[in-house]
Amino acid sequence: MTPVKNWLLASTVATLLAAPTVSTANSDLEKLTQDPANWATWGGDYAGTRYSKLSEINAQNVKNLQPAWSFSTGVLRGHEGGPLVVNGVMYIHTPFPNTVYAIDQKTQSVIWEFTPTMDADVTIPVMCCDTVNRGLAYGDGKIFLQQSDTVLTALDAKTGKRVWSVQNGDPKLGMTNTNAPIVVKDKVITGISGGEFGVRGFLVAYDIRTGQLVWKGYSMGPDKDTLIDPKKSTAWKDGKVQPVGENSSLSTWEGDQWKIGGGTTWGWYSYDPKLNLVYYGSGNPSTWNPTQRPGDNKWSMSLWARDADTGEVKWVYQMTPHDEWDYDGINETVLVDQEVKGKMHKTIVHFDRNGFGYTLDRETGELLVAEKFDKSVNWASHVDMKSGRPEVVPEFSTEHNGEDVNTVGTCPAALGAKNMAPVSYSPQTGLFYISGNHLCMEYEPFEVSYTAGQPYVGATLSMMPAGADVLTGKKDGTTNLGQFTAFDAKTGKIAWSNKEQFSVWSGSLATAGGVVFYGTLEGYLKAVDAKTGKELYKFKTPSGIIGNVNTWEFDGTQYVGVMSGIGGWAGIGIAAGLDDGSDSTNSEGLGAVGAYRSLGSYTKLGGTLTVFALPK
Amino acid sequence: MRKLPSITKHLFLCCLAGSSFTAQAEDKFRVCADPLNPPYSTKLLDGYENKIAALFAKQLNQEVEYFWLPARIGFIRNTLKAENDNGDGFKCDVVMGVPSGYDLTETSKPYFHSTYALLIAKGRGWDDITSATQLANLPLQKQESLKIAMFDRGPGTTWLQKTGLLAQGIPYQSMTGDSEHNVAMQIDKDLRAGTIDMVILWGPMAGYVKSQSPKDSYIVIPMESTPDMKFDFSIAMGVRHGDNARKQQLNDLIDKNMPEIQSIIGSYGIPLLPIPAQAEKKDDDD
Numbered sequence: 001m002t003p004v005k006n007w008l009l010a011s012t013v014a015t016l017l018a019a020p021t022v023s024t025a026n027s028d029l030e031k032l033t034q035d036p037a038n039w040a041t042w043g044g045d046y047a048g049t050r051y052s053k054l055s056e057i058n059a060q061n062v063k064n065l066q067p068a069w070s071f072s073t074g075v076l077r078g079h080e081g082g083p084l085v086v087n088g089v090m091y092i093h094t095p096f097p098n099t100v101y102a103i104d105q106k107t108q109s110v111i112w113e114f115t116p117t118m119d120a121d122v123t124i125p126v127m128c129c130d131t132v133n134r135g136l137a138y139g140d141g142k143i144f145l146q147q148s149d150t151v152l153t154a155l156d157a158k159t160g161k162r163v164w165s166v167q168n169g170d171p172k173l174g175m176t177n178t179n180a181p182i183v184v185k186d187k188v189i190t191g192i193s194g195g196e197f198g199v200r201g202f203l204v205a206y207d208i209r210t211g212q213l214v215w216k217g218y219s220m221g222p223d224k225d226t227l228i229d230p231k232k233s234t235a236w237k238d239g240k241v242q243p244v245g246e247n248s249s250l251s252t253w254e255g256d257q258w259k260i261g262g263g264t265t266w267g268w269y270s271y272d273p274k275l276n277l278v279y280y281g282s283g284n285p286s287t288w289n290p291t292q293r294p295g296d297n298k299w300s301m302s303l304w305a306r307d308a309d310t311g312e313v314k315w316v317y318q319m320t321p322h323d324e325w326d327y328d329g330i331n332e333t334v335l336v337d338q339e340v341k342g343k344m345h346k347t348i349v350h351f352d353r354n355g356f357g358y359t360l361d362r363e364t365g366e367l368l369v370a371e372k373f374d375k376s377v378n379w380a381s382h383v384d385m386k387s388g389r390p391e392v393v394p395e396f397s398t399e400h401n402g403e404d405v406n407t408v409g410t411c412p413a414a415l416g417a418k419n420m421a422p423v424s425y426s427p428q429t430g431l432f433y434i435s436g437n438h439l440c441m442e443y444e445p446f447e448v449s450y451t452a453g454q455p456y457v458g459a460t461l462s463m464m465p466a467g468a469d470v471l472t473g474k475k476d477g478t479t480n481l482g483q484f485t486a487f488d489a490k491t492g493k494i495a496w497s498n499k500e501q502f503s504v505w506s507g508s509l510a511t512a513g514g515v516v517f518y519g520t521l522e523g524y525l526k527a528v529d530a531k532t533g534k535e536l537y538k539f540k541t542p543s544g545i546i547g548n549v550n551t552w553e554f555d556g557t558q559y560v561g562v563m564s565g566i567g568g569w570a571g572i573g574i575a576a577g578l579d580d581g582s583d584s585t586n587s588e589g590l591g592a593v594g595a596y597r598s599l600g601s602y603t604k605l606g607g608t609l610t611v612f613a614l615p616k
Numbered sequence: 617m618r619k620l621p622s623i624t625k626h627l628f629l630c631c632l633a634g635s636s637f638t639a640q641a642e643d644k645f646r647v648c649a650d651p652l653n654p655p656y657s658t659k660l661l662d663g664y665e666n667k668i669a670a671l672f673a674k675q676l677n678q679e680v681e682y683f684w685l686p687a688r689i690g691f692i693r694n695t696l697k698a699e700n701d702n703g704d705g706f707k708c709d710v711v712m713g714v715p716s717g718y719d720l721t722e723t724s725k726p727y728f729h730s731t732y733a734l735l736i737a738k739g740r741g742w743d744d745i746t747s748a749t750q751l752a753n754l755p756l757q758k759q760e761s762l763k764i765a766m767f768d769r770g771p772g773t774t775w776l777q778k779t780g781l782l783a784q785g786i787p788y789q790s791m792t793g794d795s796e797h798n799v800a801m802q803i804d805k806d807l808r809a810g811t812i813d814m815v816i817l818w819g820p821m822a823g824y825v826k827s828q829s830p831k832d833s834y835i836v837i838p839m840e841s842t843p844d845m846k847f848d849f850s851i852a853m854g855v856r857h858g859d860n861a862r863k864q865q866l867n868d869l870i871d872k873n874m875p876e877i878q879s880i881i882g883s884y885g886i887p888l889l890p891i892p893a894q895a896e897k898k899d900d901d902d
Contacts, residue, residue, distance in 0.1 A: 125686040125694075126793045174793030196689055198768065198789040255783035260768070287768045287787070292777060404844070448715040448849065449769070452687045452791035452799055453656055454818045455715040455849040456769050 029139045029183055030273060032086060037553040039085045042135050042180045043422065044509075044550070047335035048270035050424035051510045052551045056558035057614060058513030062527045062537045065612050068559065069108050070542075073607035075099070078567020080420070081135025081180055082507065082548035083609060084143075086157070091138070092563065092609055096124060096131035096148045102160060105554045112160030118149045122171055126197065130568045132178050134268070134420070135548075139183025140208045146177045146190050152206060154188070166211035168192065168204065175199050182269045182278075184308045187214055189278060191265025195286045195328075198260030203269070203280060203304070205311060215311030219263025219282040219299055220249045226299065226313065227306070233313040236360075236367045239386040244316065252296040252321075262286025263300040267330030268422055272346070275363055277305045277314055279333040279348055284323050290399050296321035301329040303350055305362065315365025320354050321389060324399050325379055326414040327354035332422040334432065338490050340368045349489040351423055351434050353416025354390070356383060359489045371492025373434055373485055374417045375473030376466040379410055398443050403459070406444050413441035413463040415569060419505060422548060426510035429486070429530050431495050433516045435504035436483040438466045470497045484508075484518060486533060496533040502599060505570040506562070507548030519545025519562050521570055522602040525612065541610045544603040546570050557613050565607035566599075645673035645680050648695035648708035650687040653798050655824040655884045656713055659684065664820075665712035667880045668727075672869045683708035686795045692720045696856055709862060711854035721854030724866040727877050729891040730819030731848040732771055735826070736835040740813040748816075748837060752779035759784060765803060765815035771847050772816025775839070786812055800824045807834075823885035838887055850891055 032040040036053040044050045057065065073079065077095040084091040089111065090103040097118060102111040124131060127148060137144040142163060143155045150169035155162055168190055169175030174197020181190040187205040195201070201219040206212060217227035223246065230246040250258060263282040270279045282304060285297040301320040306313055320327045334349045340359060348362035355377030359369035370383035379397070380390035394400040396410040411417075421435040441463045449458030465479045471494055482500030487493070506519030516530045521544040527537040544566030551560045647669045649657040657663035659682075661670070673680040685695050698707045716726040734748045741761075745751065751762065759781065766773040766785035776785045792799060800821040806812045807825060816839060817825065826834050839847040853870075855862045870877065882888060 122795055125688045125690075125795060170793070172792070172794035172797070174789065174791070194793065197791065197793050198787070255785055255787075257785075257787050260787045260789060289769050289773075292768065292773045292782075294777075294782070447719055448717050450715050450718055450720075451769065452650075453653055453713075453821065454767060454770055454790060454799070455851075456771055457846050458769065460719065 032138070037085075038087065039083065039550045039552045040138050041084070041182060042081065042137070042268060042548070043270060043332070043334075046182075046271040046273060048268060048332050048422065049334055049336060049510075050422060050508065050548070051426055051512075053512045054551055054553055054558045055512040056553075057511065057515060057560065059515055059529050059536060061614060062513070062515050064614055065527065065537050065539070065560070066615050067539065068611050068613040070611065071101075071103065071108065071609045073099070073101070073563070073565070073609065075565070075607045076567075076605040077565070077607075078130045078132045078570070079547050079563040079565030079607045080132045080178075080568055082550040082563060083561045084136050084138055085550070085552035085554070086138050088554060089157070091136050091143055091157075093133055093136050093145065094607055095133050095565075095567065096120070096127070098133055098145060098147050100136065100143060100145055100155065100160070102143075102157070114145070114155055114160045114162070116145070116147050116151065116153060118147060118151075123149045123176065126171055126174050126194065127176050127178075132568045134178055135180035137181040137183050137188060139188065142208070144181045144183065144188050146179055146181050148176055148178070150175050150177050150192070152177075152181065152188070152190055152211065154208075154211065164211040166206055166213075169194075169199070173197065173199060177266070179266050180268065182271060183208060184271050184278060187308065189269055189308075191267075191269070191280070193264050193266040195262040195264040195283050198262070198286045199264055200259065200261050201264035201282055203265050203278070203306060203311070205308070217306055217311040217313065219265065219302070220253070220258045220261040220297070222250060223247060227311045228313045228316070234315045234365055236317055236365055236388040241315065241364050241366055249298045252298040254294050257287055257293050260286055261297065261300065263302075265330065267420055268332035270333050270335050271308065272335050272362060275346070276308050277362070278308050279303070279305055279335065279362065281329040281331055281333060281350060281352075283328040283330045284326055290322060290324040291403060297323065301327065303329070303333060303348065303358070303360065305348075305365065317358075317360060317365055317367065317388060319352050319356070319358065319390070324397055325354070325410065327352065327416060329353065331416075331418060331420060334423060334425055335362055336425055336427070338430070340490050347489070349425070349432060351418045351432070351487070353412070353418065354379070355412050355417035356380075356390070357432070357487055357489055357492060359492070369489060369492045373487045373494060374412065374436060374438065374466070374470050374483060375494075376411045376438065376440070376468035376470065377417055378473070379412075398459070404445050406442065408442045409440055410442070411440035411466055411468075412437060413439035414461060415439065415463070415503070419503075419569065421505050421546070422507040424508040424510040424516060426516070426530050428512065428514065429495075430488060430490065431486040431530070432489055433508045433510055433518070433530075434485045434487055435506055435508055435518055436485050437503040438470065438481055438483045438499075439463045439503070440466050470494065482520070484528070484533070486530075498528065498533050498535070503570060505546040505568065509549040509551055509560070511551060517549040517551075517560060517562075519547065519549060519564065521545070521566065521599060523564055523566075525549065525560075525562055525610070539612070542608045543606045544570070544599070559611050559613050561609060561611040563607060563609050566603050566605060643678060645669060645676060645678040646683065646708040646710065647680060648683050648685070648691075648711050650691075650798070651684040652796060653687055654800060655820050655827070655886070664880050664884050664886075668877055669710075669712055671873060671876060671880070672866075675869065675873075676865075681708075688791050692854070696721060696854065706856070709855065709859070710866065713851050714854035716850035716852040718852075718854060722857045722859060722863055723852040723854055724863055725870055726850035726852045726891050727870045727874070728881050728886075729848060729850045729889045730887055731841075731889055732816050732818050732839045733822045733887055734814060734816050734835075734837040734839060735807075735822050736814040736837070737807050738833055738835060740810070742813060743835070745835065746837070748775070748839060751781065763811070763813045765806070765812045767799075770816070771839070771845055774845055775816060778845070804828045819887045820884065822887065827885050836887065848889055
């Protein structure tokens with residue numbers, strides 16, 4: 001692969017505007033996030049809790065909520081992420097072409113807008129799953145935009161003028177970006193997408209003032225690439241935290257396959273300023289056919305803690321060794337302090353595509369809790385707490401059954417019990433609020449597949465409703481494809497769960513008003529009671545919601561905002577990826593297939609920001 | 617997110633029912649194609665798929681109109697099944713090459729049958745290889761000096777694994793992110809540079825690589841299918857599910873022009889096998 005580093009530095013446009021002192025960027029951002037009038041980072045705070053102390057809108061009055069104003073982004077593709085609000089100014093973004101708007105809330109008019117120059121012919125064909133973008137980052141007086149074509153751009157937050165740009169990856173190698181960066185101290189941290197092109201994932205830090213590369217840690221490869229110190233970096237083994245040892249990644253791959261190993265980093269990143277550690281998850285190994293890549297394929301499918309200054313790995317934990325199911329491990333990590341089994345821990349909580357909710361000590365990487373947040377999940381019976389490995393159920397393993405045999409009823413489906421939509425956490429209830437999918441899948445071998453001119457024997461993957469109770473896993477013949485679930489990560493128990501007709505693909509928001517908000521694929525913004533899950537309010541926005549619900553205060557009023565705009569995998573994958581119903585093997589899915597088909601009658605494409613408030 | 621191609625197999629079926637229109641109403645032969653994918657198709661129209669498209673269009677008294685898009689993830693979704701910007705139909709109507717029975721599209725009857733082949737650059741110490749199994753039986757030390765390319769999902773990789781040579785495989789992406797560079801071009805370049813000495817490559821691509829070097833630069837050994845490893849495939853044309861009139865039209869054209877088609881494909885040095893009778897898609901579930 002082309003060494004990215006060399007031309008990366010060359011292409012840095014370092015038109016340094018008079019920047020404020022950098023060392024304060026971190027504490028500035030921390031301060032900004034502590035004021036609930038702002039929503040200054042994707043997760044609301046560094047910990048990624050998506051919790052707001054605002055309580056003007058509460059469980060009693062939320063039924064009176066009304067749309068206050070709205071704004072069309074002018075783009076039709078899927079709208080992920082959500083609005084940032086910093087010192088009264090709102091910043092929103094669009095899918096490709098990645099236009100950024102700074103909006104004056106008083107006049108609801110555009111202060112500035114910026115559209116980067118990108119070559120659609122080069123970028124769009126390599127974006128597997130719609131041209132989404134998950135949002136902006138703020139810090140040091142700048143707005144950071146991670147463009148689809150991998151260019152990371154810093155804009156002056158006041159004027160929208162470009163301060164610098166850096167090429168983060170090479171689109172010609174299939175690299176793209178969809179993630180929201182985060183600002184940590186004097187660095188901006190970002191990742192990479194493109195696992196389906198064999199891209200080897202990395203997390204990377206750039207200097208916030210110049211865009212110069214500071215560190216880059218790969219998901220797999222030699223220790224010098226992963227920034228793993230074999231003696232200092234730890235992993236969970238035999239019931240305790242131990243040094244990972246030398247070449248912990250290379251020893252789990254055959255030959256050179258790690259070079260196109262995947263483990264991309266297209267999710268969300270969080271940060272603990274006290275521990276100075278950055279947290280995130282890495283994606284699936286990129287060789288598609290699991291039998292062709294023997295081994296655990298480390299460190300794909302893993303949770304990571306890296307030193308923010310050096311990138312050195314503090315600890316790493318692999319959730320799904322040798323993935324056979326596409327349980328891409330990139331979902332967000334939430335940092336909260338909780339008492340687990342009688343002891344207070346600084347914990348990290350992660351709800352994985354594989355259906356398990358993991359609670360680890362975020363300082364040490366000690367595995368504390370690993371329980372299913374949807375009991376229909378069956379690919380593994382449980383996670384062995386001593387080894388930290390899932391106990392895989394052979395019946396649901398294509399590799400165990402053989403590639404020439406149908407593997408039926410594996411839950412969850414490849415898109416996961418939960419996809420990328422970030423959870424929220426309320427310290428009032430101690431619960432996490434999970435936007436979930438409720439689907440299973442079936443592999444039917446012997447279909448002829450074709451990739452860029454090469455035919456091969458592949459498999460048909462069909463999805464169907466789980467048809468089982470989230471709380472017990474018992475078959476119940478239900479056809480809902482989504483669940484919105486409250487989960488106690490201290491004990492691993494589900495508190496309550498609401499059925500949704502379609503998968504829930506929108507990041508939720510919890511507030512001190514005792515309300516939890518989320519969006520649905522039909523386009524509803526919903527508010528539910530944080531304690532009980534009772535629906536308190538809903539409003540139909542112009543299109544399906546795959547964005548995150550955020551909240552802030554302006555001129556003494558609490559606002560709740562969300563971008564609607566169906567698309568992403570939810571739009572192209574969920575709505576259309578199910579069996580067409582003509583296949584007799586999928587008869588039990590027919591009801592839900594009908595339901596998915598009807599998504600098109602609920603909603604159409606189109607990006608709109610809708611802002612809600614209580615009537616004055 | 618890598619498994620999208622298989623998940624999207626039934627993409628937009630929902631929206632297609634009832635919206636198919638008859639091929640006869642069209643005045644253009646509208647082809648979905650990669651602008652740079654030799655030997656299949658190129659914008660210079662020198663791929664064999666370009667030539668067959670021209671042949672068909674001429675007989676229909678139509679003009680060929682291309683909708684170009686690099687053949688990557690989402691190709692069918694973004695071409696054959698994508699609606700026109702003016703909302704009066706689709707961006708294009710025919711994909712000139714898909715495997716027979718491919719379920720992202722309805723497929724015509726097959727128009728050729730080829731196989732993966734072991735392609736070995738001569739003069740690199742492997743000139744005595746006459747069958748693939750010889751590689752498997754080499755002394756360990758000799759095996760370790762193998763420089764053989766492999767592709768994710770390809771049967772060549774399965775073969776390497778089953779013969780214990782997986783660790784010797786040099787992994788390549790099945791599709792490049794580079795719209796100005798394709799897989800066959802990369803393999804050609806790396807074979808010539810000595811980065812690799814051999815590759816198990818799909819027939820048309822093997823034909824292309826061979827054609828880029830002086831005669832007799834390569835040993836070409838067709839791979840033989842076994843019950844658990846399929847190397848040979850029939851290639852057909854793809855249309856939207858339900859577009860039966862167009863499928864019939866293509867079938868008629870294939871029947872009528874079979875010798876001409878075979879001669880076009882043959883001129884690209886592609887290893888050809890007889891088309892097996894059972895290769896045609898048996899059930900038409902539309």
